[in-house]
Amino acid sequence: MTAPSPTARPPGVRxxxxxxxxxxxxxxxxxxxxxxxxxxxxxxxxxxxxxxxPGFTFGNYTKALADPDFFYFELLFDTLRLALTITFLCLxxxxxxxxxxxxxxxxxxxxxxxxxxxxLLVGVVIRSFGWIILLANNGLINQxxxxxxxxxxxxxxxxxxxxxxxxxVFLPFMxxxxxxxIQGIDPRLEEAARSLGAGPAKVxxxxxxxxxxxxxxxxxxxxxxxxxxxxxxxxLLGAGxxxxxxxxxxxxxxxxxxxxxxxxxxxxxxxxxxxxxxYARLSGRLMRGLA
Amino acid sequence: MTKLKLDGLQKHYxxxxxxxxxxxxxxxxxxxxxxxxxxxxxxxxxxxxxxxELPTGGRITFDGNEVTMLPPERRDIGMxxxxxxxxxxMTVRENLRFGLEMRKVDAASMERRVADVLGMVQLTSMETRxxxxxxxxxxxxxxxxxxxxxxxxxxxxxxxxxxxxAKLRDEMRFFIRSLQKRVGxxxxxxxxxQAEAMVMSDRIVVxxxxxxxxxxxxxxxxxxxxxxxxxxxxxxxNFVTGRVAGRDGSLWRLETSFGTxxxxxxxxxxxxxxxxxxxxxxxxDLSAAPVAGAFPGRVSERFFLGxxxxxRITMSDGxxxxxxxxxxxxxxxxxxxxxxxxxxxxxLVRDDAA
Numbered sequence: 001m002t003a004p005s006p007t008a009r010p011p012g013v014r015x016x017x018x019x020x021x022x023x024x025x026x027x028x029x030x031x032x033x034x035x036x037x038x039x040x041x042x043x044x045x046x047x048x049x050x051x052x053x054p055g056f057t058f059g060n061y062t063k064a065l066a067d068p069d070f071f072y073f074e075l076l077f078d079t080l081r082l083a084l085t086i087t088f089l090c091l092x093x094x095x096x097x098x099x100x101x102x103x104x105x106x107x108x109x110x111x112x113x114x115x116x117x118x119x120l121l122v123g124v125v126i127r128s129f130g131w132i133i134l135l136a137n138n139g140l141i142n143q144x145x146x147x148x149x150x151x152x153x154x155x156x157x158x159x160x161x162x163x164x165x166x167x168x169v170f171l172p173f174m175x176x177x178x179x180x181x182i183q184g185i186d187p188r189l190e191e192a193a194r195s196l197g198a199g200p201a202k203v204x205x206x207x208x209x210x211x212x213x214x215x216x217x218x219x220x221x222x223x224x225x226x227x228x229x230x231x232x233x234x235x236l237l238g239a240g241x242x243x244x245x246x247x248x249x250x251x252x253x254x255x256x257x258x259x260x261x262x263x264x265x266x267x268x269x270x271x272x273x274x275x276x277x278x279y280a281r282l283s284g285r286l287m288r289g290l291a
Numbered sequence: 292m293t294k295l296k297l298d299g300l301q302k303h304y305x306x307x308x309x310x311x312x313x314x315x316x317x318x319x320x321x322x323x324x325x326x327x328x329x330x331x332x333x334x335x336x337x338x339x340x341x342x343x344e345l346p347t348g349g350r351i352t353f354d355g356n357e358v359t360m361l362p363p364e365r366r367d368i369g370m371x372x373x374x375x376x377x378x379x380x381m382t383v384r385e386n387l388r389f390g391l392e393m394r395k396v397d398a399a400s401m402e403r404r405v406a407d408v409l410g411m412v413q414l415t416s417m418e419t420r421x422x423x424x425x426x427x428x429x430x431x432x433x434x435x436x437x438x439x440x441x442x443x444x445x446x447x448x449x450x451x452x453x454x455x456x457a458k459l460r461d462e463m464r465f466f467i468r469s470l471q472k473r474v475g476x477x478x479x480x481x482x483x484x485q486a487e488a489m490v491m492s493d494r495i496v497v498x499x500x501x502x503x504x505x506x507x508x509x510x511x512x513x514x515x516x517x518x519x520x521x522x523x524x525x526x527x528x529n530f531v532t533g534r535v536a537g538r539d540g541s542l543w544r545l546e547t548s549f550g551t552x553x554x555x556x557x558x559x560x561x562x563x564x565x566x567x568x569x570x571x572x573x574x575x576d577l578s579a580a581p582v583a584g585a586f587p588g589r590v591s592e593r594f595f596l597g598x599x600x601x602x603r604i605t606m607s608d609g610x611x612x613x614x615x616x617x618x619x620x621x622x623x624x625x626x627x628x629x630x631x632x633x634x635x636x637x638x639l640v641r642d643d644a645a
Binding site for chain 1: 341342343362363364366367368369370372374376377378379380389390393394437438441447
């Protein structure tokens, strides 16, 4: 009689990777398949009368990248600049909130936490309309200004309105990872730094901020990626006067130029991913001692 | 070298008093321990000295200069925390340089001082490691080095050995003490471990419930405790209650229900007033034969502790005494014994419970 080998599975026990199967199937169906579809589409020959003509071409990419007016380069640049602005503003606004939430012992902590999450409970379309009511040329703010005899301000149909609304929309995605990271920092480290002669500013820049880098990194990546891909808010608050890669892609889809839209979308994805990779690399060097 | 002085220090959190007015003088180069159970206010006192808590009453002075309300970064202190609180994103070397950078020390002397202190704590080869790559004992020494490299006025240690295993803790006691003596820095040391306080300190401050019960050397605290709480916190003790019958020179006669014993005292109770005497278990002598001045009793229980045998002796009136004798002495449960309570080892204590 031979003993069963130690690696042998008892009968009836399935291999462990099967646990990941639901996720694998979902990811494949909802991400891999559409991306492959877009990739194939981006090499099709465009047509204004049907989705695409027979045959394949590099024409969509040469049109986007070799444009003599650099129209699409500028569009890409604007999109990334807008995304970076939003990310930076989110970080600046979110940090104090996250810090307070992470360290407070108030019994209102739960309520504050719910308030931070509350924007996520309202759909992005509704939130954008909310901003329109406030910022429009005859919106609440400008009507008040008029009532006080002041000149109205251009708050909408420009980058200002889009950035403002997107910062609001994406704030929770910055606050939550920051909060997690700051909660993990031992308050004794601040005390140690102060006992060694560091004032509050030095404590922040030399100890707290570097130690919260994992949260800063994930928050920034989330907000940056979401900003690059944002469509509803730029479309509604920009109202055709703020152009990003996403609004352009949707316009092309409306014009039935699917293959060209697909090419632009993929260019944005690749450039966005590259930006994230560079950022992760740089911020990773600041975190060498952590974890 | 700095003198530390606490003057009526108080700390209230709302209506809760953590420190209820304590006075303490620490001499230059002295190591004073704050000893007491958790919640006695020892850590709060240390944190007031460090500047992490602002007192609600009283004064703190370093060498006569008031620092009571100064923020910690302007006090020039070195602090070692229970969990070490090393900066995890900095190497050992960067951790040590931090305080020097805050003081804008020039590069050359910075190098020299970091190297000196690393030598002192025997970690020269570890300077490029990150804290998480070090053992607990090594982290402890880095924390000590980081506090000392800035050559602070005062060294503050908050239960620095509590996270180490027993063997390492023993080593570190002697290590910290010899380092402190070598550097000659005035040190305040918080601990709840009486053995640690006794080994390390010039003087021990025993605290209960926000108040100082006694300040003294290890011998004073052990042999001549001021209060019943001090006696029971430090080591084992028997408490014998009775009435003061009178006094013979420096000794007091205490009339107990099993006989009259003589004892020393740091207090002056009135004749006839109730009092409590403390006798350590190892101070009591047992003999089989009657001895002059001994009281009869019976062995009710016996426990073998290796180097000692621990007896419970029931006295004639039912009083239970704990007695520890060398393991060579042999009495069995049920044996008649005669217990001597030597006057020089019996001590009247203040007993608020009585």
